[in-house]
Amino acid sequence: MFSEQIDQSILKEIYDKAISVSDFGKVATYIPELSLMSPNLFSLSCVIAGSGEIIQTGDADTYFTMQSISKILSLSYAIEKFGMDKVFKSVDMEPTADSFNSLMRLEMASPIPANPFMNAGAIVICSILQKELGRESFNEITNFCELFTGTKPKLNQKVFNSEMSTADRNKSLAYFLNSTPGLLMDSVENSLDLYIKLCSLECTTLDLAKIADVLSCGGKSSFTGKYPLSFETVKTIMGIMITCGLYNGSGECAVRVGIPAKSGVSGGILAVAPGKMGIGVFSPPLDSKGNSLAGLYALEMLSDKLNLRGVKILD
């Protein structure tokens, strides 16, 4: 059985190797509050598919903000409640080689954001949620998160304030989107407010692993017994994760790790080994594309050691 292959000694080895590379990364500074995180933090949590067994190492109690990982929640919720057609009328599902906050393709190629994991696309998704849910939108998404993790995530008000005060590029994106009639479903202010609130939700790596567990199990949580996602949503989320989950580092991640993943600039990465396990990893120092350096390395080692790609090894 798969869970027999993974134990503390494997995680310990990964921890030791991963932490050593974190020195080469840089903690995000463009959001002042994020720059305060210790570069030495590291945490890795795994949830075995079906059994829900938890194996973890490092600073597993540390809370950090989800940042872009929350885009999984907002997109999932939007598809579940409002359907694929409504969602993908206003956003495409193709990766680009542009940075996460890139705007130029909106003018150059198509006013429709390329995918829901770039900031532009996620803001469009938030505008749909705002339009449909109004003032309840944030509360609804946190309730939705509880279906995965069993607990309601909290807003980190300091991070929220910090991001709000340095959100020029996101504001630029939102106003640009709003200049195309019918694209942004609610006001720039409301859409950005929800977008940044979701980025500022707190979580642990275990929370991430629990969310990933639902994807790994085709829609049902091994923990809560709830079915937060339909199989169609699972397929959509995983497909967009593997192609767009690490922004313009998605290709490299698909090569090195080979399973769907989604990163955030606080240093977290959520990864899904379908049918095997859900994974959360956290280490603040980032590479040049905004992805956790040690987190990515840890996932690579885990993937190789446990054959998470699932290839058949012939003798």
Next chain:
Amino acid sequence: MFSEQIDQSILKEIYDKAISVSDFGKVATYIPELSLMSPNLFSLSCVIAGSGEIIQTGDADTYFTMQSISKILSLSYAIEKFGMDKVFKSVDMEPTADSFNSLMRLEMASPIPANPFMNAGAIVICSILQKELGRESFNEITNFCELFTGTKPKLNQKVFNSEMSTADRNKSLAYFLNSTPGLLMDSVENSLDLYIKLCSLECTTLDLAKIADVLSCGGKSSFTGKYPLSFETVKTIMGIMITCGLYNGSGECAVRVGIPAKSGVSGGILAVAPGKMGIGVFSPPLDSKGNSLAGLYALEMLSDKLNLRGVKILD
């Protein structure tokens, strides 16, 4: 066991449904010789990982040209023989939202092609092969192919001539690349000659399935017993396939099919279900992005019916 799930009745059902959508596509016309293919052809071949069992349906004897699917061979060979460092010094591994023959990012963003599956990147790869192998390059790649399939593929001279006579965009790409010192390792003429020759190699869907089988099995062929690829190469090829394999339709394919795939404008698609099977599918009519319409639909149905993504289905 996995092979028990798949039988002729499943393939027959897929055949019937897939062929019905091919009417909505258009056979490639930009290469005159390709436009002569019958839009009614359809073929689907599967090779079970490890056992090498073959299950197929439709016009399985039909030969067609590999076109961009041959980029798997050239890239694999280059990595195997010359190493990751040499290859990825001259080409990146990130998907873009641009069409397969796009040039603008080379001027706008980086002279290094974004990935080896866009024409620009594949031409760079061919220049490395030409530089290292000289006049033996084409013969070497066909010998390499034989390690996967057991037979040496043949050049379709008519298609080669046809492509050579309408290769303006590829020539433009090659000369642009050549204007960056040190990027193209051999002459424009030699690099393009090999590039177009590899595109003009003939294959059946079973050949594609056999190549995919090697990836599915981590590097060893279930047929020939040879080890054409190291595990590192397998990981690299599969990672680039899932993010870049269907050009600017790669995201949609990752969502709908969810496994690594690579398409060609003749209507073929090669797909890999790691640990489960290698797949080749063929239907000439293409969608707007240059991917086989019925082929993509067939893969989607196959993936869903056989749970090729490998998620754990909980009751």
Next chain:
Amino acid sequence: MFSEQIDQSILKEIYDKAISVSDFGKVATYIPELSLMSPNLFSLSCVIAGSGEIIQTGDADTYFTMQSISKILSLSYAIEKFGMDKVFKSVDMEPTADSFNSLMRLEMASPIPANPFMNAGAIVICSILQKELGRESFNEITNFCELFTGTKPKLNQKVFNSEMSTADRNKSLAYFLNSTPGLLMDSVENSLDLYIKLCSLECTTLDLAKIADVLSCGGKSSFTGKYPLSFETVKTIMGIMITCGLYNGSGECAVRVGIPAKSGVSGGILAVAPGKMGIGVFSPPLDSKGNSLAGLYALEMLSDKLNLRGVKILD
């Protein structure tokens, strides 16, 4: 003498021909208040260099808003008061083939706006004025305008409100600029407030001709006797007008009219025949690039009839 060549009969002929083409244009609709202007309005005013003689035809009493023509005032003022170095540290002086509200080059090529007559560049200029002049900025520019025209221009509050409520693209530009540290000298809100206020200043074609007269005379007003501009500023403004004055229609205007000009989306165009005369023309219907269709045609006829390019006609 030059003024002898121009008389009412010439203007009348131009009026008749120009008004007939205005049917092919469309009054600006993206600012709701502008869409209310009658498409049949037409006015043409000329001021003879030195003598200050006025010759005009059409609806010369009609007030309209300056829109982008006000960029001449803000740029002139900024150069006069703060110097070329300060101004052109934050904005370049090169034409682009992009539309007036284009943003993509800021991400693609350089964070510095290409020229001060694109919206992005003009917003940067307004940020400098706001930083240096604070709450007096708007009043200062209207006083500055009085040096040219003899009267203080008034704000059209309705147009201002209308533009403020539909300023998504300008807000997007301003926030994008603000994401580059040190580029926008004052807040987005203050910079845009001044920018849109200046666009909403009212004028007649005679006012435009009087401003153009100052450029035509190398810096001194034939009317007020004041010297609003140094010769260096005159050279700078005229150079940017001829290359960038009609946005991505500047090349066509340089061919057809051949003298420095600056258009606004309300339908006004200011043109300078150096040493000969200052010109203001107004007709609301626009061509596809946002320039007054009949206005451009009137300038073309005037330039040809009076040899405004100043070539030497040999027999």
Next chain:
Amino acid sequence: MFSEQIDQSILKEIYDKAISVSDFGKVATYIPELSLMSPNLFSLSCVIAGSGEIIQTGDADTYFTMQSISKILSLSYAIEKFGMDKVFKSVDMEPTADSFNSLMRLEMASPIPANPFMNAGAIVICSILQKELGRESFNEITNFCELFTGTKPKLNQKVFNSEMSTADRNKSLAYFLNSTPGLLMDSVENSLDLYIKLCSLECTTLDLAKIADVLSCGGKSSFTGKYPLSFETVKTIMGIMITCGLYNGSGECAVRVGIPAKSGVSGGILAVAPGKMGIGVFSPPLDSKGNSLAGLYALEMLSDKLNLRGVKILD
């Protein structure tokens, strides 16, 4: 009278100042043969409009290749013989902020080159000439040049060979253009052959001044008495010169010099002071945009000293 203002002492002063800045430029190296030119060469020739009086200084006997200045000849000829409609169906007349050999807008914005002075546009013009004139094309253009200068220009075979062997970017442009059906009127090879031959035509600064004289005089040569150009062609050429003549330095030139000009990478610049004089200047060291550094400075001084912009100086 205008010619009284200019004399040897003015030219001498300009020579002394201009030569001193040439140290800050770099002689073109991308065409090997051009890199052999002495950086200390400087020549300035003026032809007074109408009288044809010649005033010049420096190395006036030095021959250099026209490079991009020849685009004036090819464009003029094409308009004269085949008409505005035929020419501007395949090329636009708008400046861009892109470098002279830029390609990206052809894919990003429009397959039609932005203007005839970028390499892409000039190649299109040469394809029209080739299509219409066949093997006589080169001879025809040199005959045409003789109408301006009185002598037939010669091909510099060494420069031609040198450019042909390093023409990757131009080949890339030509093949890209050829991938749009109907855009390139003759083969890539023929079009490029003519294009590079015209670039390799030899001239002196007096030759350039004589060509400029024809523009300055509205179409008639003060020397040969011939009428090489119609007034419509003169207007078109001057309009495109002032907006596009110095590539992505055209805006700066319009500000500093203020009259139509066209540069070449060998270090020559042709400038037109309409009704006043034709100018040729030459100094090999270039600025970062490919324009003669000392040449541009000389034109700036000349323009200021002689009020070539023609503004009315009021006391």
